Amino acid sequence: MMVSIVQLTYLIAAALFVFALHWMNDPKTARRGVFSGVAAMLLAVLATWIQPVVVHHGWIILAIIAGFAVGIPLSMVPLTAVPQRTALSHAFGGLAAGLVGTAKYYLWYGEGGGELSVFRMTAIMAEIILGYLTFTGSLMAAGKLQEVKWIPQRPVTYRGQNVMNIGLLVVAAAIGLWLIINPTDLLAPKLFPVVIGLALVFGVLLVIPIGGADMPTVISILNSYAGLSAVAMGFVLDNKLLITAGALDGSSGLILSIIMCRAMNRSFVNVLFGAFGQVQQAKQLEAGKVYKPETIEGAAQVLEQANLVVIVPGYGMAVAQAQHKVRELYDQLKKRGVTVKFAIHPVAGRMPGHMNVLLAEADIPYTDLVESSDINSDMPQCDVALVVGANDVVNPVARYDKTSPIYGMPIIDADKAKTVYAIKRSTRPGFAGIDNELYFSDRTWMLFGDAKKVIGDLVKQLSDTGGIH
């Protein structure tokens, strides 16, 4: 009877999870998805808690309270910090899976190993390897995104890196295989921590060679791993709700990774094992190319007389926290009857959809946020393209220069606009370390300075001239 009640509740929870994701297909219904997800989670927790095997409640209550105490502040981070929060939560997910796998192995080992069938051991091995490598890998990613001092931001590469990484994984898998065959051997409980250690080290080494520009893909891949480790936990515990929910998370990570890779014209393998760093010194600034600076007054005048302005935001906008100033500029231009659209590249920022969230926070209607592939046909009619802290996603080199590391990447055709203004902090190249051809085009003028300040000045200029009219 109890079993049926629990299973029925799990079944309802699984359905609610699917609905939660289904409602995310439109911003209008998306919030319903959150309620559905919360309801499912509540049902699943209660149904688990009331089971007769659960006899100690103190630690459960304590852990739940601690989870709230840490979770609530983590949900209130500024939206520019959302990528690192996401990476951190993948780390927590991986840790939970790893710990439950470890606990279950030692529990069953202590009971004589009768429960440790080949299938279960395989699932436990998958769970702990995926769980612990996601844990340290995501912590590294979060550290890089948060710009923690002792974690290098730039890709770290060295000779034989890939050989070493793959070698490490092969050793872990080999020990894992031995453990699957001999789970009750006297040596097994001593080798088990070795696998854990190797997975932890592998996670660190996997993320070390990855630079900021590849973060959206890496976060998506780690998302997928976190989901798969939950699936493996479901196999270990014979729990179909875990398998379902984990598979939903895993497939979400998979799809996002594919979208990110396509948006950069790179493969998974290339992102994980072919760090940007190896090719980035290839191209240096060619002699004779100079930036053409523009004044705030000049730019304001051109913007004011435009019909269509396309703003191309990038990670620089997030760093400078310029989204609210961008909104003011949007308002000023709208007031003058100028059509303003935002061209959003899938890999702009540090995680999928990063720019959309920042602009939505600044109260910009999402109907004006346009996917890059949809706006490119309008670019020749565009009077002004304003590039705010984006770099590689508007670099025309991607279209023709086969030696460039970003060759073949679909870009936003900012260079086809009649006038291009690019806001840039300094004359240094962007994250991928490549010069941007766009900045040296005949139609491009540079606005040097912090994005927030430059746009603030533009707004001020426009509102002053607006007063005269």
Add this chain to the structure above:
Amino acid sequence: MMTLLAQVAEAAQAAHAEQPFDYWSMVFVFLLSTFIGIGVIRRVSRLLHTPLMSITNAISAIAVVGSIIVTGSDYPTEIRLMGAVALFASMTNIVSGFLITDRMLKMFKTSREGDQK
């Protein structure tokens, strides 16, 4: 007749003992859920990829179910302790995941209040 029934029951019991859990059905559940996941998530608005990631984070923290069992059962202390840490980690993901998703989704609007259309 009775002996036949008893035999059947005995055979069923033996089969059950040999196969404590039906792993093939779990593999089926995994396969089909992945297909459902891919089908549903492909249709998610590209605008919402960041909230999508945070809500799937919260959903995959369903690992909380396993953690509760490990923490609350009559197991040795060190095993329950691992469960409690896992429970804490999952609970953090559930709370922060759902809250931040809702916080972000609230910001997506078609037009601003006070806009003249």
